[in-house]
Amino acid sequence: MINIPPAFIYIIGALLIPLIRVRILKQALVLLIPAIAFWNLINMPHGTYWTYQFLDYELILGRVDKLSMVFAYVFVIMSFIGMVYAIHIKEYGQHVAALLYVGCTLGVVFAGDMFTLFVFWEIMAISSVFLVFYRKTKRSLEAGFRYILVHLFGGCVLLCGIVIHAVTTGSLAFELFDFGTLAAKFILVGFLLNAAVPPLHAWLADAYPEATITGAVFMTAFTTKSAVYVLLRGFPGVELLVWMGAIMALYGVVYAVLENDIRRLLAYHIVSQVGYMICGIGLGSEMAINGAAAHAFCHILYKSVLFMGMGAVIYVTGRSKMTDLQGRSLYKKMPITLALYMVGAFSISAVPLFNGFVSKTMIVAAAGALHRPSIELMLHLASIGTFLHTGLKLPWGVWFGTNKGTEDVIEEAKEPPFNMLLAMGIAAGLCTLTGVYPKILYDILPYPVDFHPYAISTVVAMMQMLVLTLAAFWIYIDKLGGEATVSLDTDWPYRMFGRATLWFCNRPLNALRSMGQDLLSKDVVSVGKISKHPYVFLEMLWNSIQGKRVSYQELINKPYNENAYRFPIGFSACAAIIFLFLYGLIYMGVR
Amino acid sequence: MVKKLKIILYVSIAATCILGFLFPNQHPHFWWQKIPVFDAVFGFVGCVVIILVSKWIGHAWLMKKEDYYD
Structure with a gap:
């Protein structure tokens, strides 16, 4: 094992990339970094490493236990898949941003104290925003700014919580929080924002679809799942999370029905799927915790397949809306992409033999074992919605569908470059492998697993649900095509x-300004005139004493002649002597 | 083609429902888990409810023209 924290393997790698001038070496490096990190993880025994003394606190950069290892494994695997998918990119800045992003996520996963966690947490947000900016469209620029502002706000809330926690308990250790304290509530809000729990989720559906094709693949994996990790570590068994998770699972489903942008639809399904994990964390039993961790693992793999598939469609067609894609018979031109996408779609829909089935059923079963009927039914309902959208509606709308508009054929459509297909293939292969042989996943979970997903009644029940969902989809197929709209969400405020600020400045504030201007502008003119001729009032007074009638206009328009108002020198001398005399009198009197 | 797919769908609905009767849930937590075709009914009704309710909320409130934020 290399004696540096896994985060720094990526961070050092990211810093090396600009120094290498040969493209092929750059490509080799970005693939080598995840490989080194993976080899390092395998050889890293459990324990606590890299502790440093900082002021009165202890910073821990390497807390290695079962929980952190599950997430570290999948993050490293995912970074390799994402890099294969992005290897053709010539703009190496994107690789630098992605590697920093992955590195900091690993930093969060292995952080044993809140200070280290916070530092990595913030760099994670800042490095990931560049994956949005690199799309270089006006929309992505705007979405990126909204993304970073929301995350900086979340970071501030988290920092508030950390400071209160450090002051009240005198410790920075990142352990189980006491939910009753004020500090824990602040920290929870910071975590929930990154986990995209409604109403703090809008940044996700806003920014991910505007990111670069390859950048979005990274983004889907790391931010929300690192938040799931910290929630697993800090807040298992908090009742609030059970309900938040179940509502969140359905929330994403509702928005997915309405969505027209293909990657935004998938983004709403991240919200829905993370809902299962949040629910599992809230349930807090060993089985639920295992389920949440397993689902995060599987989710990262299948969601990457889905985003890579849709990214490939956007890459070859340049279109990202279902209304621009449906009815163009795209399946004839990209059948391999379609097949690989469907592996991801079956995984997320929990079709038996794919990995969603072995993890999602675990969370639902945990809800059953704890006797939570409403939660169990809500999760089932969300599962139906997942199959409906990612498994049926989206592939139907993108690759098949009926053409309602003009007869326009996408001539340029073809299979994406080989590296993109390869990345999808690796991820799809892993989805199937963990689905068929779940033991490799169950063995690395935090608690010992006593759960058998392939009980025949479970499989049959799942198949019943999926087949009848398909039947209902068939009935309503005409209703489910894309509609050219955007949906209001909690980013509206x-x-x-x-x-609103612009309107306020333009209308009420501007009206006030012009009113003031109207009032004062005339006076400004006369003040200007008077200052050219300061004696005009005295002169008028003098004239009226004398009984002369000279108009103000006449006086003010007369050029100012300073000699006309000059006193003889004797006057000044006289005045000086008088004042000196008065001064002398007062001085003497005081004494 | 469509007809063939329809037949496959009907056959699989029938098959999964029959299998539901043959292999009942051994450890039911709730009463509905004892009903052999509960998941089929739930799947169908749930899917219809999701489509109709979401579309209704969308058309009544959430869906706006694409240039709404521009």
């Missing part, structure tokens, strides 16, 4: 806030 802050998107509208800017507009």
